[in-house]
Structures are given as structure tokens and as C-alpha cells.
Amino acid sequence: MKKIFYLFIFTIVLTSCVKDEKPIVVTAxxxxxxxxxxxxxxxxDIFSPPVASRIYAYSNLAAYQIMRQENKDLIDFTxxxxxxxxxxKADTTANINFKLAALIANMEIGKKLIFSEELLTTYRDSLYTExxxxNExxxxxxxxxxxxxxxxxxExxxxxNYKETRTMPKYSVYSDDPGRxxxxxxxxxxxIEPHWPKIRPFTLDxxxxxxxxxxxxxxxKKGTAFYDELVEVYEIKKEMEKTGDDAEEVKIAKFWDCNPYVSTQRGHLMFATKKITPGGHWMGICKIASKKADLDFxxxxxxxxxxxxxLADGFISCWDEKYSSNLVRPETLINKFIDDNWKPVLQTPPFPEYSSGHSVVSGAASIVLTRIFGDxxxxxxxxxxxxxLPIRSFNSFSHAANEAAISRLYGGIHYRSAVENGIVQGRNLGNHVVKNLNIQPLTY
Structure with a gap:
């Protein structure tokens, strides 16, 4: 009788020790x-726009490839x-949550590519504990x-080639050429990143x-196309000054600034204002669209x-042109030949002018997003x-890309040709990405 009693007590204790495990729910x-x-x-960490685009591409690709193991209808990008x-391939006999595995892969790749690993590790570990x-x-x-x-x-x-480019020579600026x-x-x-064209692209030949x-x-020389574009940059700023910060052009320029490192100097003090990159802005737009369309994971x-x-291929394409043409920025010429007190609305970023990076990557991203979500x-x-900065409304991704592109002219950091030719460059590239990866519209 005692044996039965002890067995009964042991069973109760054992049962009480079993965790009430539930499936782990992972959402979009x-x-x-x-x-x-x-x-x-x-x-x-203040990553430059090209480097940031590389991190976005690899971390999200890791997650997506895992999701393809669960849903064979998803297109194979690779x-x-x-x-x-x-x-x-996943072990089909094991209890694997593919969404969970995808997030873990996303974070692991991201952790390998950023500098402040401890910040992502802290975030990751809080999720791991939960x-x-x-369900252990x-x-x-x-x-x-x-x-x-x-x-x-x-692997x-x-x-x-990213590691190799870290040890390549800096860009040489010594030249008597006024157009350089x-x-x-x-x-x-x-x-920054003069050797970025050497990075392996995803879809480009x-x-x-x-x-x-x-x-x-x-x-x-006055009357030439280039000189006219230079003067246009100068005149646009003078016209905007009549209205000040309330000018719509100023609002557009500041909204799309996306300069990850705006340096400010006050006497001997210098500090930086940190912001997202242009690629980060478009990834944010992707999130907005995904949530509005109620997309699943x-x-x-x-x-x-x-x-x-x-975005990643857009920066490779754009940087190839930038360090091929090596064109001088408007600020340099205006200060030297027109008005030495002139300053652009936005801080001029540290790389050659042509073509406009915002225009190229915005054009490319807008084509892909339009293909996925509609015109x-x-x-x-x-x-x-x-x-x-306040919310801005757009009636299409193309509308947003056009505004992002022209913002660089309003900001005083690009000539018109860099904007107009750049967005064509980006859209041509975007159409190539859509075709190469066989990107299809989503039904939502």
C-alpha cells in the first residue's frame, strides 16, 4: 500500500515539474x-549609405531563405x-519554427556586420529568454x-570583397583640375568608399x-549647360531664403536629408547628429507599406x-559612376567663383557629385516596391x-522617389543633371532587379 502511495506522490510531483509549453508565436x-x-x-554606429545597404541585404536575405523552406511558392532570389x-535543409523530423529560425538568422547576420554587437546581443537575448x-x-x-x-x-x-576594400588606398584629392x-x-x-564598385553585386553583371x-x-563659361546648372543651384537657394524654413522646397530637402553623419562645429567643439541613411529611409517605407497591406511574416x-x-545594387551602380566622373560639388564652385559666404541647405556629403545617390537608390527601390504593392x-x-520631422504623404512610390531626387537640388548639394539622370539610372536598374529576380506582385 505504501508503495502505491509513494508512486502516486511521485507521479504528482513529476507532472507538476513538466512545463506547460505552447508553440512559439512569431509575427510580422x-x-x-x-x-x-x-x-x-x-x-x-554611423554606417555610410553603401555599407548600410549591404547589411540590410544580407540580414534580410538570411531570413527570406529560411522562409522558403516553409513556403516553396516563394521565389528563389539566389x-x-x-x-x-x-x-x-531543415530536419523535417525536428520541431522547427521557421519564422523563429528566420529571425535568429537575420539577427546573427546583422550582428556579424555591425560594430556594436553588444546592442544587438542584448536585444536578441531578451527575445531568447522569452x-x-x-517552448524550450x-x-x-x-x-x-x-x-x-x-x-x-x-561563408x-x-x-x-568588402574586407579587401577596407585596406585599399584612400581616395586621392590632389589635382589642379577645377572640375574634380x-x-x-x-x-x-x-x-567615402571609393572602392565600393569592387563589391560583389547581387543582380548586376x-x-x-x-x-x-x-x-x-x-x-x-557663362551660357554653357554646366554653368547654367551651377547658377541654378545658387539661385534656388536665394529664392528659398525669401520664405525661409517655411518654403516647401526646404521642407522637402530636410525630410530626405538622410545624412548619417551631419557634423557641427562651434568654436573648438565638433559633434555629430546621427540619422538614418537613404537606404534606411526606403526600408522604413517598405515597413509602412507592409503594415498597411497587413502582410504576414x-x-x-x-x-x-x-x-x-x-538598394545594394543601386549603391554599387551609383558609386561606380561617382568615382569615375569625380565631379566637383556645387558648394565648392559657388564658394570659389560666385559667393564665398554661400552655404547649401543641407550639408554636402563627402563623395563626388555625379550621379545623385538618393536619386539612384530611390528610383531602384520605388520600382521594386511598385511591382510588389501596385502603381x-x-x-x-x-x-x-x-x-x-513631420509626416509627409505620397500617392505612390514613384511620387516619393521623385521628391527624394529633387530634394538634392533643393538642398544645394547636386546639380539638376545628377538628379534627373540619376533617377533614370535607378529606375533602369530597378526594372533589371525585378526581371532578374522574377519579382511578382503580392496579393493582400
């Missing part, structure tokens, strides 16, 4: 929050990617698979595949990854609210 909102966290850390072998508490077996299996995929992709990522780019105030920084039409021939991953690839997808862009 979790995906948005993770992309936002990586963006936040990139702002903290079939044409150079030297990328298929990711490890997931493990919910599901968490462990999903984590193992996510990390395996991340390791597989890391491919390391061969994209020179560092600009206030910090007179070296040209080469970094020069989508060269823009040539800019007007450099000339300081897999669909959101699809939209983010396609957009990020367009007349209207949205409220609150991406810049955290940086003290």
Missing part, C-alpha cells in the same frame, strides 16, 4: 521590430547569385537551424552595367529582401518623425 511585427533594431544600431550554394520560456525544445531546434543557415551564408558573404571633386565644409572629410547619361561637360520578408537587394499605393511616411 516581430520582423519589423528586428529590422528597426538593426537600423537603430546602424545609426548609432539562383543567380554568384557562388551561393543552397542553404542547409522564447525559451515558452522548439526554441533550441529553431535556433540551431537559424544559426546553421547564418553560418552557411556568412559566402565574406567573399564579396574636392572635400567640402565643415569637416573636409575624405571621399558589373558595377558599370547601368551607367547614367553623361553630365554636361564641365565649364565655368513571409510576405514582409519578401518585400524587405527585394527592396534591400535593389497607386498611397502611404503616410512617418520614417523621419523620430528625427523631428
Amino acid at each position: 511585427e516581430n520582423y519589423h521590430q528586428t529590422v528597426d533594431k538593426i537600423t537603430e544600431i546602424m545609426v548609432h 539562383s543567380k547569385f554568384e557562388e551561393l550554394k543552397p542553404i542547409p 522564447w525559451k520560456r515558452t 525544445e522548439e526554441f533550441n531546434n529553431s535556433k540551431d537551424y537559424g544559426l546553421a543557415v547564418a553560418q552557411h551564408l556568412s 559566402w558573404i565574406e567573399k564579396d 571633386w574636392q572635400p567640402t565644409p565643415p569637416s573636409y572629410m575624405d571621399g 558589373s558595377s558599370s552595367q547601368f551607367k547614367p547619361a553623361p553630365h554636361p561637360e564641365f565649364s565655368l 513571409a510576405q514582409s520578408s519578401y518585400a524587405y529582401t527585394a527592396t534591400a537587394i535593389a 497607386d499605393f498611397n502611404f503616410e511616411d512617418d520614417t523621419e518623425v523620430k528625427y523631428g
